[in-house]
Amino acid sequence: MDGLITRLIEMRDEINNLMSRLKIDEKAAQISDIESQASAPTFWDDPEAAQQLMQKMSRLKAQVERWQKMHQRASDALELAELGDDMLDELTVETDALAAELDKMSLQAMLSGEYxxxxxxxxxxxxxxxxxxxxxxxxxxxxxxxxxxxxxxxxxxxxxxxxxxxxxxxxxxxxxxxxxxxxxxxxxxxxxxxxxxxxxxxxxxxxxxxxxxxxxxIAEEIDIEIKETDIRVDVFRSSGPGGQSVNTTDSAVRITHLPTGLVVSSQNQKSQHQNKDRALQVLKARLFDLERQKQQQELAALKGENVDAGWGNQxxxxxxxxxxxxxxxxxxxxxxxxxxxxxxxxxxxxxxxxxxxxxxxxxx
CATH class of the missing domain: 3.30.70.1660 (Alpha-Beta Plaits)
Structure with a gap:
């Protein structure tokens, strides 16, 4: 039983470390904050924004509850193991199952970047x-x-x-x-x-x-202003394989961001207005990522690294x-x-x- 107890202690410590790395406590606080916002009478005045926030809360809850459950299982197994040898066989099975589940979940800890x-x-x-x-x-x-x-x-x-x-x-x-x-x-x-x-x-x-x-x-979460004078909007007819028309009207939208030369298109929404909104969302995401890349390249230059984002670098x-x-x-x-x-x-x-x-x- 001593070996099993040692194994469970190590496993519980690993779970604690991974939860810290994934900021599970911070995410639990975010859930509480969103729940408070959702209780406000005006929360659903903007249905689209409210829906996005509820989806975010749902994703956070799934992750937080999964890790909290894993931590509880490890703590319960350790508590029972410390009581004696009466449940050695059952606890060995549970510990093996916990180890297998933890191995799968530990991959999430590698996904701890900001986005x-x-x-x-x-x-x-x-x-x-x-x-x-x-x-x-x-x-x-x-x-x-x-x-x-x-x-x-x-x-x-x-x-x-x-x-x-x-x-x-x-x-x-x-x-x-x-x-x-x-x-x-x-x-x-x-x-x-x-x-x-x-x-x-x-x-x-x-x-x-x-x-x-x-x-x-993350276009809805970032504050990037796109001036109308900085973009050119072209409309065209969506086309499928062989030049077949998907829509009978010119509903597809292509937006060119003049300062950077970035070009984005959207053609699969139901209307020209929806395609323009979606194209603007993609443009926001690209502009945000472009700025992030500049900051990373500046940092790499300070560190003496050669950053090459060339086409031939497969x-x-x-x-x-x-x-x-x-x-x-x-x-x-x-x-x-x-x-x-x-x-x-x-x-x-x-x-x-x-x-x-x-x-x-x-x-x-």
Whole structure:
């Protein structure tokens, strides 16, 4: 029983450390604050803002209650173990179950960044490689949509620009769910595909590139003013594969932010007004992320680091010929199950990336 008690004490201490890292007490206080706001008579005067706040509270509650329950289970098991050997078998089973659950939950501790628990906006752009690159961008779109579906996330395609012959030139997807941004941050960067091109009549091997961008979807939570004089708004007709019209009116919206040159589009909302609102939300998120990147680059320059966000810096390679392999160049994690990865099996790459971030942070 002494060994079991020692194990439970270590487990309880680990739970306490992880709860501190995830700021569970602070999040419990946020829940109380939102509950107080919700009791005000004017809370639902702005239904959209109220709904967003209630959704945030629901997400916080799920996380806080899960960790509080885990802490209580460990404390109860330790208390019973200290009473004697009468329940050794039952407590051994419970301790093993706690250890397995804690191992799964500890991944959340790697997602303790400021915006890791937020929704996300993911964008894919075809790069060098012509029609092969556009086809590759569409393959990545399918891969991420499969991962989102398998992981219980809600995906909304905001904008999709189809290729002239095949694939997509670009696609932007809003991802809603717990820790969407935290998990998907491992995917930012250039993805390289090596395969026999289905578009080459001589069946030669081609290398294609696509770039994945990501932003936290926090437009409603940040204070960024966008002046009407700083943007150009263009409307156009949404189009589907083969140039088929999705809407019969010019309801799609493209916004160009003149000071930065950023361009965002939205085409899948029901009206031009809704598409403009959604495009502005995406623009806010991009402007916020742009400012954050500038601050990070300035800090890195002060630390003497060389920050390169260049297009040719691929993070992951997917090789289908002359052999089968997917390899992440940042973590060296690799697998020969290329088709499984392209079918949405990304968790092992995401976890390897998160673990590598923890190691690098510890070594700084």
């Amino acid at each position: 890791d628990d937020e929704d996300a906006i993911l964008s894919i752009h075809a790069g060098a490689g012509g029609v092969d690159a556009q086809d590759w961008a569409e393959i990545l779109e399918r891969m991420y949509l499969r991962w989102m579906e398998q992981s219980g996330y809600k995906a909304e395609v905001i904008e999709r620009s189809v290729g002239d012959e095949a694939g997509v030139k670009s696609v932007t997807i809003a991802v809603k769910g717990d820790y969407a941004y935290g998990y998907l941050q491992s995917e930012q960067g250039v993805h390289r595909l090596v395969r026999i091109s289905p578009f080459d009549s001589n069946a030669r091997r081609h290398t294609s590139f696509a770039k994945v961008e990501l932003w936290p979807d 993070i992951r390679s997917y090789v289908m010929h002359p052999y089968q392999m997917v390899k992440d160049h940042r973590t060296n994690h690799e697998t020969g199950q290329v088709n499984a990865v392209l079918d949405g099996r990304l968790d092992e790459f995401m976890e390897a990336y998160l673990r590598s971030k923890i190691v690098s942070t510890t070594n700084e």
